[in-house]
Amino acid sequence: xxxxxxxxxxxxxxxxxxxxLRAVSGDDAYxxxxxxxxxxxxxxxxxxxxxxxxxEERKWSGVSRCC
Amino acid sequence: MKKIVGIxxxxxxxxxxxxxxxxxxxxxxxxxxxxxxxxxxxxxYRFYAAxxxxxxxxVDPSRATPAERYDNGRDFVPTHRWIAFGHxxxxxxxxxxxVGPTLAAQFGYLPGTLWILVGAVLGGCVQDMTILLLSTRRxxxxxxxxxxxELGPFxxxxxxxxxxxxxxxxxxVLGLVVVNAMKHSPWSTATIFATVPVAMLVGVHLxxxxxxxxxxxxxxxxxxxxxxxLAGGWVDTRPLLRGVFDWSSLPLAGFVIGYGWIAAILPxxxxxxxxxxxxxxxxxxxxxxxxVAIVLLHPQIKMPALTSFVDGHGPxxxxxxxxxVFITIACGAVSGFHAxxxxxxxxxxxxxxxxxxxxxxGSMMLESFVAIMAMIAATLLDPGVFFAINSGAGVVGGxxxxxxxxxxxxxFPVTVQQMxxxxxxxxxxxLFARTGGAPSLAVGMASIxxxxxxxxxxxxxxxxxxxxxxxxxxxxxxxGTRVGRFMLQDLLGHLYAPLGRTSWYPSVLFSSTLVVxxxxxxxxxxxxxxxxxxxxxxxxxxxxxxxxxxxxxSVATGILVKSGKARYAAVTLLPLAxxxxxxxxxxxxxxxxxxxxxxxxxxxxxxxxxxxxxxxPAQAAAAAPQLIFNQRLDAWLTGIFTAVLxxxxxxxxxxCARKLRGLPVSAPSEAPYxxxxxxxxxxxxxxSQEGGT
Numbered sequence: 001x002x003x004x005x006x007x008x009x010x011x012x013x014x015x016x017x018x019x020x021l022r023a024v025s026g027d028d029a030y031x032x033x034x035x036x037x038x039x040x041x042x043x044x045x046x047x048x049x050x051x052x053x054x055x056e057e058r059k060w061s062g063v064s065r066c067c
Numbered sequence: 068m069k070k071i072v073g074i075x076x077x078x079x080x081x082x083x084x085x086x087x088x089x090x091x092x093x094x095x096x097x098x099x100x101x102x103x104x105x106x107x108x109x110x111x112y113r114f115y116a117a118x119x120x121x122x123x124x125x126v127d128p129s130r131a132t133p134a135e136r137y138d139n140g141r142d143f144v145p146t147h148r149w150i151a152f153g154h155x156x157x158x159x160x161x162x163x164x165x166v167g168p169t170l171a172a173q174f175g176y177l178p179g180t181l182w183i184l185v186g187a188v189l190g191g192c193v194q195d196m197t198i199l200l201l202s203t204r205r206x207x208x209x210x211x212x213x214x215x216x217e218l219g220p221f222x223x224x225x226x227x228x229x230x231x232x233x234x235x236x237x238x239x240v241l242g243l244v245v246v247n248a249m250k251h252s253p254w255s256t257a258t259i260f261a262t263v264p265v266a267m268l269v270g271v272h273l274x275x276x277x278x279x280x281x282x283x284x285x286x287x288x289x290x291x292x293x294x295x296x297l298a299g300g301w302v303d304t305r306p307l308l309r310g311v312f313d314w315s316s317l318p319l320a321g322f323v324i325g326y327g328w329i330a331a332i333l334p335x336x337x338x339x340x341x342x343x344x345x346x347x348x349x350x351x352x353x354x355x356x357x358x359v360a361i362v363l364l365h366p367q368i369k370m371p372a373l374t375s376f377v378d379g380h381g382p383x384x385x386x387x388x389x390x391x392v393f394i395t396i397a398c399g400a401v402s403g404f405h406a407x408x409x410x411x412x413x414x415x416x417x418x419x420x421x422x423x424x425x426x427x428x429g430s431m432m433l434e435s436f437v438a439i440m441a442m443i444a445a446t447l448l449d450p451g452v453f454f455a456i457n458s459g460a461g462v463v464g465g466x467x468x469x470x471x472x473x474x475x476x477x478x479f480p481v482t483v484q485q486m487x488x489x490x491x492x493x494x495x496x497x498l499f500a501r502t503g504g505a506p507s508l509a510v511g512m513a514s515i516x517x518x519x520x521x522x523x524x525x526x527x528x529x530x531x532x533x534x535x536x537x538x539x540x541x542x543x544x545x546x547g548t549r550v551g552r553f554m555l556q557d558l559l560g561h562l563y564a565p566l567g568r569t570s571w572y573p574s575v576l577f578s579s580t581l582v583v584x585x586x587x588x589x590x591x592x593x594x595x596x597x598x599x600x601x602x603x604x605x606x607x608x609x610x611x612x613x614x615x616x617x618x619x620x621s622v623a624t625g626i627l628v629k630s631g632k633a634r635y636a637a638v639t640l641l642p643l644a645x646x647x648x649x650x651x652x653x654x655x656x657x658x659x660x661x662x663x664x665x666x667x668x669x670x671x672x673x674x675x676x677x678x679x680x681x682x683x684p685a686q687a688a689a690a691a692p693q694l695i696f697n698q699r700l701d702a703w704l705t706g707i708f709t710a711v712l713x714x715x716x717x718x719x720x721x722x723c724a725r726k727l728r729g730l731p732v733s734a735p736s737e738a739p740y741x742x743x744x745x746x747x748x749x750x751x752x753x754x755s756q757e758g759g760t
Contacts, residue, residue, distance in 0.1 A: 019750065022282055024150055025347065026281050036139075054141070055279075060549060062550070063407040065158060065343065065542065066407070
């Protein structure tokens with residue numbers, strides 16, 4: 001295994017971790033929504049702010065945290 | 068190949084357990100416990116969970132999930148299994164598995180550890196996975212709705228009332244844990260107070276400045292709360308500022324109640340949501356860091372395997388090992404609360420039924436491992452130190468000399484000098500009678516982190532651990548108050564319709580105030596209790612949480628029998644039977660025991676006798692009438708929990724008996740089969756699949 005290979009492996013692992021953290025925290029939720037919306041063609045998509053506000057309201061309207 | 072892996076795991080687990088067994092009379096290394104745990108989880112996941120998923124639940128990857136059928140890009144979103152795992156774990160993991168094992172450590176390290184492992188693999192993980200699949204098959208319906216559909220209106224009502232009461236007890240006991248951690252500790256108090264404006268700053272960032280950029284806002288917030296830990300240390304060195312943040316427990320309880328009320332009526336984006344982002348990041352980071360540190364440091368366990376307190380006279384809470392170890396450790400072994408997350412929220416993310424084993428069973432395994440780490444952090448302390456921190460002044464005596472005398476008399480030597488040195492190292496004035504579990508866990512975590520990553524920073528590690536627990540707890544407190552409010556509005560809406568409107572502000576104010584008053588009352592009584600309060604509140608919470616687990620397992624058993632799987636019903640029936648036995652035995656003792664350390668009514672009687680005879684000191688006499696009233700109230704609550712539990716079990720038995728005798732039962736509420744057409748997701752999901760095109 002060369003140094004370059006090791007570097008690229010570390011790079012891939014770091015990118016996967018950041019991607020996972022973005023998904024788990026909801027950081028990329030709006031981008032995912034836009035892709036979904038582009039396929040469904042239902043008029044103009046929500047703005048980033050409107051999407052975020054709606055998501056927060058919905059998330060905290062039920063049991064979403066535990067003991 | 069699979070067989071070889073299985074045999075290796077079984078051998079590894081057997082050797083580790085053997086290691087624990089043969090070292091019974093000398094200190095063992097924490098690595099034995101970690102190894103035994105990992106092997107047992109791996110065996111449970113590889114064999115039992117796979118069998119339950121395939122045979123009992125008939126998991127069918129060809130069946131479309133609600134996330135696929137209702138995909139709307141918002142709440143119904145097919146999600147890669149590892150991302151859904153992260154969401155689900157972050158939602159179920161709370162402060163419960165940190166506090167319960169710490170308290171149960173008074174019996175020694177062995178009983179709690181065995182219950183955490185066996186309870187999780189055969190009970191908690193099975194419950195979470197089963198409810199997750201059943202709810203996924205029913206369009207993501209909640210536990211209450213499933214209970215109503217499959218058992219009848221009573222089951223649904225019981226689930227709602229049970230959840231509301233648990234919420235109130237949970238918040239009260241967690242509030243008490245935070246209050247005890249802040250009591251006369253300017254450093255902790257300043258740091259914990261500072262997390263409120265930090266959370267608000269993150270909230271404003273996310274709403275106004277850079278909407279939805281959660282990762283950068285969270286990194287900023289975490290950096291600021293770490294700074295707050297250091298700033299608290301600076302406050303601690305300034306006599307004037309020390310005075311500002313030095314409070315006794317009663318005013319601190321007032322702050323926590325006021326905070327809870329304000330958090331409940333403020334918009335979620337300002338305080339609740341950003342605090343939860345901070346808590347999620349701290350949680351994932353600290354759990355990972357703790358696991359690495361425990362393996363690197365592999366400390367010796369100093370607590371004996373079993374202590375003499377198994378006979379019921381333990382200082383943290385009264386009661387014998389059976390049934391009390393099984394209700395003290397609820398989260399970490401079996402937690403009914405998880406059934407609320409496994410139904411409703413997570414099913415809307417499941418991309419394929421094949422994922423429920425990882426997400427349902429796997430997340431609970433990790434939660435159980437957090438409980439194991441909490442047990443290690445509690446038992447690596449000198450037992451004398453552990454008991455000096457966790458015993459209330461009413462049990463061992465208020466003066467340090469009296470406390471160390473009592474504790475050393477039990478056979479756990481400790482000196483005032485030793486406690487003073489430790490308090491100094493941790494940057495505190497005293498560590499005596501810091502009940503609730505948080506300070507002793509923080510001392511344990513600080514010694515793990517300090518010895519692994521640098522001993523000079525012990526006091527910073529201690530206050531980091533306190534801050535971590537407090538952020539966790541306050542985030543549960545905010546979210547719990549809000550959920551309690553919604554449930555109360557749901558109930559009140561039946562009495563007067565406008566009260567049921569969740570966005571009508573007078574109703575929001577009214578119901579939030581009621582919920583906060585509910586837990587605020589229990590928190591207040593806990594604070595004035597000279598025995599620390601946790602000894603009464605935690606068992607009550609444990610009974611309530613196990614009751615909810617029994618309701619969830621009753622729903623699951625009823626559905627299994629109704630769908631013609633009666634021969635596999637033991638998978639949920641056995642954990643149900645065990646929970647029914649321990650909960651009922653514990654409730655019986657809490658109500659009927661003549662020992663005032665255990666029985667609530669006996670305690671009330673004994674206190675009333677002392678009060679009438681005038682043998683109580685003035686301060687205790689002033690608090691006595693409220694304590695007497697509260698102990699009677701707690702006895703009634705315990706009785707109600709037990710009655711609800713048995714009514715649900717009987718209701719389930721009735722439905723099962725009808726089905727087995729061929730009589731008509733309510734129609735199954737499963738959504739009809741539809742073939743899955745979803746392509747397997749990659750970890751980056753649609754972003755990489757379609758983002759480039």
